[in-house]
Amino acid sequence: MTDTNQTETALNQTEHGTTHRVSVTDAKTRLDRFLADNLGGFSRSRLKALIEEGHVSCAGETITEPSYRVKPGQVFAIVVPEAIAAIPEPQAIALVVEYEDEDLIVINKPAGLVVHPAPGNQTGTLVNALLAHCGDSLSGIGGVKRPGIVHRLDKDTSGLLIAAKNDRAHERLSSQFEARTIERAYLALVWGIPRPASGDIEGNIGRSPRDRKKMTVRREGGKPALTHYKVIRRFGNFASLIECRLATGRTHQIRVHLAHIGHPVIGDRQYGGGTTAARRRDAGQQVSDFVTHLNRQALHAKILGFKHPATGETHRFEIELPQELKDLVRILE
Numbered sequence: 336m337t338d339t340n341q342t343e344t345a346l347n348q349t350e351h352g353t354t355h356r357v358s359v360t361d362a363k364t365r366l367d368r369f370l371a372d373n374l375g376g377f378s379r380s381r382l383k384a385l386i387e388e389g390h391v392s393c394a395g396e397t398i399t400e401p402s403y404r405v406k407p408g409q410v411f412a413i414v415v416p417e418a419i420a421a422i423p424e425p426q427a428i429a430l431v432v433e434y435e436d437e438d439l440i441v442i443n444k445p446a447g448l449v450v451h452p453a454p455g456n457q458t459g460t461l462v463n464a465l466l467a468h469c470g471d472s473l474s475g476i477g478g479v480k481r482p483g484i485v486h487r488l489d490k491d492t493s494g495l496l497i498a499a500k501n502d503r504a505h506e507r508l509s510s511q512f513e514a515r516t517i518e519r520a521y522l523a524l525v526w527g528i529p530r531p532a533s534g535d536i537e538g539n540i541g542r543s544p545r546d547r548k549k550m551t552v553r554r555e556g557g558k559p560a561l562t563h564y565k566v567i568r569r570f571g572n573f574a575s576l577i578e579c580r581l582a583t584g585r586t587h588q589i590r591v592h593l594a595h596i597g598h599p600v601i602g603d604r605q606y607g608g609g610t611t612a613a614r615r616r617d618a619g620q621q622v623s624d625f626v627t628h629l630n631r632q633a634l635h636a637k638i639l640g641f642k643h644p645a646t647g648e649t650h651r652f653e654i655e656l657p658q659e660l661k662d663l664v665r666i667l668e
Contacts (some may be wrong), residue, residue: 354412357405366391367401370413382413389547390414399542400556423452423482428464433652438504438645439497440469440483443654446493446631451484465498473498474505485509486517489587491602493657494521494636499644507644512584518640521579521589522567522656524633524663525598526614528575533565536592540585549605550587552595560585562592570667573617574601578637589634601663603632618667625666633660 355373357364364372367386371379383401385391391398391413398411405411431443442461444450449460465473465483473483483498485508499505511517541557543549561582568576575598579589590606593599599608615623640651656664 354410357407357409357411359407361405362407363404365401366398366403366405366411369405370411374413385413385415388416389542390416392547396544397542397547403556423460423462423466424458425467425470426458426463427467428459428461430461430464430468432468433495433654434650437472438501438643439499439508440465441639441650441652442496442498444488444493444496444636445657446491446659449490450487450496461496461498469498469500472500474500474502486512486584488636489590489632489634491631492521492634492636493631493660495639495652495654496636497639497641504644508641511641515582516642518638518651519581519584519636520638521581522635522637522660523577523579523589523593524574524601524660524667525577525593526574526601526608527598528569528572529564529566529577529593529596529598534563536562536564536596538592538595540588540591550585550591552591558585559583560588560592562589564593568664571617573614574622574667576664590632601633602626602629603634608632622666625663629659629663631659633663635660 353374355370357369361369367379367383370382370391371377374382386401387399389397389399391411393409393411431445432440433443434441444461451462452458452460462482462484469483483500483505485497485499485505488494488496497508499508538552538560539557540550540560541553543551563580563582565578566575567578570576579593581588585591587606590600590603594603594606594608599606601608603609610623610626635656637656638651638653640649642648643650655661
């Protein structure tokens with residue numbers, strides 16, 4: 336006979352994954368702790384990552400805060416994604432290296448290159464390329480799936496990215512990102528003209544309750560996010576080139592914030608940056624046709640500045656737009 340003072344968790348296999356019901360004795364427990372106590376075979380850190388990645392839901396709403404306090408009677412569903420290879424394989428993929436020494440490497444990442452292996456992209460990533468380029472020198476702190484990776488760029492965002500080649504460099508660079516002392520500036524071509532011409536976009540960002548693959552600005556939950564923007568050039572009344580600087584580093588932050596204020600990044604079909612009838616009418620057929628075949632969002636990591644983890648010397652890199660975005664600017668003009 337089950338003691339009613341013990342944890343009473345229902346474990347069922349459903350189309351939505353394994354479900355876990357919260358008992359009275361589990362009330363107010365952190366979600367990651369609750370799942371760790373009731374789901375065998377997973378560490379708390381692994382469960383925390385699954386929560387943050389949007390694989391846990393309650394009553395159809397995705398929960399992305401590991402610190403969420405559970406309530407009696409709630410039922411949480413967890414869907415574990417398809418397993419990927421334990422250790423990525425080195426692959427000879429061409430890299431544009433802006434700078435490299437024994438501690439770090441700065442890459443000009445092209446659009447279309449995924450940063451690290453994940454379900455659906457197990458090979459052909461930047462990590463695979465770095466393993467071939469750097470060999471065994473990459474930092475292990477990022478884990479076997481993400482060796483050397485200190486920060487990310489979205490698959491279809493181009494520009495500057497830094498990777499660490501040893502644990503000391505990884506720790507010190509990560510500390511700079513956490514302290515927000517890294518200089519990061521992006522160029523974005525967006526629909527419409529943001530007003531005022533410069534300002535801040537602020538709003539917590541978290542997983543969309545309707546689509547766990549998307550992020551959204553949330554009234555409740557999520558993580559604080561702040562983006563500074565400035566209009567650089569206007570193209571009639573239908574588009575503009577803006578610079579964005581990150582005060583925080585949330586997933587899809589610039590894309591989500593710009594879409595939130597009604598000026599999505601051109602070409603960003605996930606967040607509303609595709610062509611519409613109104614945009615085709617305002618921008619013209621040539622622009623519409625170009626954007627339709629662009630196959631990327633018009634977002635580029637232009638500037639990256641940091642203190643070298645070994646010497647303390649300030650390094651600052653700046654690169655121009657890739658050719659396809661230069662062509663977009665020319666057509667917009």
